Amino acid sequence: MFLSKRVLNTQASPIRKLVPYAEMAKKAGKKVYHLNIGQPDMEPPKAFFEGIKRYTPNVIYYSHSAGLYELREAFSMHYKSKGINFDPEDLVITTGGSEAVIFAMACVADPEDEIMVIEPFYANYRGFAEMLNIRLCPIKADPRDGYSIPSWDELEKGYNKKVKAIIFSNPSNPTGTVYSYEELKRIVDFAKEKNIFVISDEVYSGIIFDGKKHISIMNFEDQDRFIFLDSISKEYNTCGARIGVLGTKNKCFLEEVMKFAQSRLCPPLIEQCGTLGLLYDLDKDYTNKLIIEYQNRRDVAYNEIKNIEGAIFQKPSGAFYMSIELPIDDSEEFVKWTLTEFDIDGETVMVAPLTGFYATPGAGKKEIRIAYVLNSEELKKACNILKEAVYAYNYVYSKEK
Numbered sequence: 001m002f003l004s005k006r007v008l009n010t011q012a013s014p015i016r017k018l019v020p021y022a023e024m025a026k027k028a029g030k031k032v033y034h035l036n037i038g039q040p041d042m043e044p045p046k047a048f049f050e051g052i053k054r055y056t057p058n059v060i061y062y063s064h065s066a067g068l069y070e071l072r073e074a075f076s077m078h079y080k081s082k083g084i085n086f087d088p089e090d091l092v093i094t095t096g097g098s099e100a101v102i103f104a105m106a107c108v109a110d111p112e113d114e115i116m117v118i119e120p121f122y123a124n125y126r127g128f129a130e131m132l133n134i135r136l137c138p139i140k141a142d143p144r145d146g147y148s149i150p151s152w153d154e155l156e157k158g159y160n161k162k163v164k165a166i167i168f169s170n171p172s173n174p175t176g177t178v179y180s181y182e183e184l185k186r187i188v189d190f191a192k193e194k195n196i197f198v199i200s201d202e203v204y205s206g207i208i209f210d211g212k213k214h215i216s217i218m219n220f221e222d223q224d225r226f227i228f229l230d231s232i233s234k235e236y237n238t239c240g241a242r243i244g245v246l247g248t249k250n251k252c253f254l255e256e257v258m259k260f261a262q263s264r265l266c267p268p269l270i271e272q273c274g275t276l277g278l279l280y281d282l283d284k285d286y287t288n289k290l291i292i293e294y295q296n297r298r299d300v301a302y303n304e305i306k307n308i309e310g311a312i313f314q315k316p317s318g319a320f321y322m323s324i325e326l327p328i329d330d331s332e333e334f335v336k337w338t339l340t341e342f343d344i345d346g347e348t349v350m351v352a353p354l355t356g357f358y359a360t361p362g363a364g365k366k367e368i369r370i371a372y373v374l375n376s377e378e379l380k381k382a383c384n385i386l387k388e389a390v391y392a393y394n395y396v397y398s399k400e401k
Contacts, residue, residue: 014356033382051277067093097231120357165197176316206235304383
């Protein structure tokens, strides 16, 4: 018997595949500070659980394949309060933001077609593309330029006739970059010239720092080519609830994507009811406090990482990630080493190597991503351990190899 080329060619999660090394470290008695995954340590809002109690019916039935109409109405009002003019009929509730990405990719591209992507990018874009036999066409952003959207000339170099769309996250996972109006306008104009779709992943749009404002792709004209993606995972600390949103003004696209939605029957009913609690009943101060907390953590991480000699990075403006080019030869080997051979008084740190966040072979070998999801005290300690690990890796371990 044989397994499909599809699954054999799909990369393992660049983050989760290293978990066994962390488990080994813990079995050896080490404490591991996890900066490798975007799992917030803060409790979700009580409004989510109250929503489950208040809105869940007596029978756990299949909802509409596009999600509860009441929930789509609630999201419509939520987006309109942010200046994004979605009607309930423009929205499809998905099983997490991941399903929204898969639906979008599958609807715009055939097998062997290509989708442009700003790299480094959310690592699962690559896994989803490989699952669908779609090729990612990368355009590299530079850490020295704050990982901003590349120039028009660079976009041109990445384009070919097989490209059907361009996908990116804003704010960016893994860099924390928040794109300006001018950068997004460049993508919009480029997509219009090439007649391709724009898939805008705005999952982190509620976590923006320093008084900046998030600009949605839906704030631009030519909306028939825009596909908007969202999720409750990050802004509401509900990663495991698996409720996402796909929105578009393109009625033809919606009709076709509903075929995928119907094939998987419906998104989870109980979590939809909890989300009604978030959108109807949550105190608006919750998100403000969340932003202040993450901005404080961002500042702690930034000030500590500055002490790593040779590190190249920029202060993030959103999300809760920071991408860093370190003075090391191989980020994946570095992560394995920190978990198997390095500790300070029985404590070590786990970060994410950035190689899996690229489609270009060999790219990101010196880069890592940290998620500043720990409280400030633990985060400061973890970043100090990272600094000492870089020094030890370069000046002790490398000379012993």
